[in-house]
Structure formats: structure tokens, C-alpha cells
Amino acid sequence: AIDPNFAESRERSSVSDWLDIDADYDVWGEVDQPDRLGIHGTHVAVDFDICDGSGPCLENCPVDVFEWTETPGHPTSERKAAPVNESQCIDCMLCVDICPVDAIDVDGS
Template sequence: MPIDPNFEQNREKVDEENGVAVWGPVDPPEEQGIHGTHVAVDYDICIADGACLEDCPVDVFTWVDTPDHPTSELKVEPTHEDQCIDCMLCVDVCPVDAIDVDPGRAGRI
């Protein structure tokens, strides 16, 4: 199942890591939630293939450790989501639809 494009309405902001909003539920290591607002990554379905990180023209993403997560122990965090140019390349290359970019959420980072 792809990332919920309405996560802001359907989930609660429960934390902030590295300056990035975290939307619950979060119950590590299995549930990591959605990280980011303008550029959002669902850590629970991200398989960390790195396509988004490699293809992003403005380096929005960085690797972060997610020890013992059943899908992968690394995830891509939208650490620099404020630099996003809304090209949607990361959305297009994600093989599991774990990323959502919404230009309308840019002002709510």
C-alpha cells in the first residue's frame, strides 16, 4: 500500500527528528511512521533502494539508521525538504510508492 497522501489529516505529528516532522503511529523498531511534511517518506514501507537519494537534483535526502526495522535498517530522510523544487522525480522512482511531495505543504515544514 502506498504512502497516505492525506497523512496530515489522518495521523498525528508525534515527534521531530533532525528537524524533520514525524507522523505516527511510531512503535520502534517495526513502526517508524512518516517522516517529513512537504516531502514525506513512509518509513514503514520504504525499502531503502536509494533511487530517490541518487536521483534528487537538489539533495533533499540523507541516509539514517533504523536498526531492526523489518523492511530495512536504513531509510532516506527528507532532511533538506525545504530545498525541494517539486520535480517529483523521487515520487516517480520510488518502487514502493513510499514518497509523497505536495507543493501545498511546503509552507508547513
């Protein structure tokens, strides 16, 4: 499961340093492509190394926080749900509840 204390335990960088995503949010280390991709986002945080690319968060978020991004060569899945619109989150917690692999943390939940 995602570590809810990631902001204390990990180094911060920007998604633009690592992946070609049309958004600007923080990534919490360690990143070593293609195997290790870090935790993406802060208010809505997705552990890309846990995300299995199945997408119930992306399909069910009422305000469309997530978009797919391709992650070729990652051992768990080759697409990830990137929290590109995390500032729109209304804290409904649906994504946290339905993620099958417990990859999402919303506001330190």
C-alpha cells in the same frame, strides 16, 4: 503506498522525539520502534514503514533532499531515506516517480 492524507489521519510529532537525525522535521504517527517508524517529513513525506532502503530518490534528487538514516531492526529495511532538506525541494517529482515501493508523497501528490 503512502497515504497522501497523512496530515489529517495521523498525529504529528518531531523527528527529534524518535530518531537521532541531524535535522528537524515533522513525523506523522504512529511510532513504535523498531517496527513502526511513521511518515517522515511534510512537504516531502517518506513512509519509513514502506521505504525499502534502495535509494533511487537519494541518488537522483537534484537538490539532495535525502540522507540515509540507520533504522536497525525495522522489518522492511535497516536504512531509510530521510527528507532532511525538504525545504530545498523544487517539486520536480522525480523521487515520486522512481520510488519502487511508492513510499514518497510530495506536496500531497
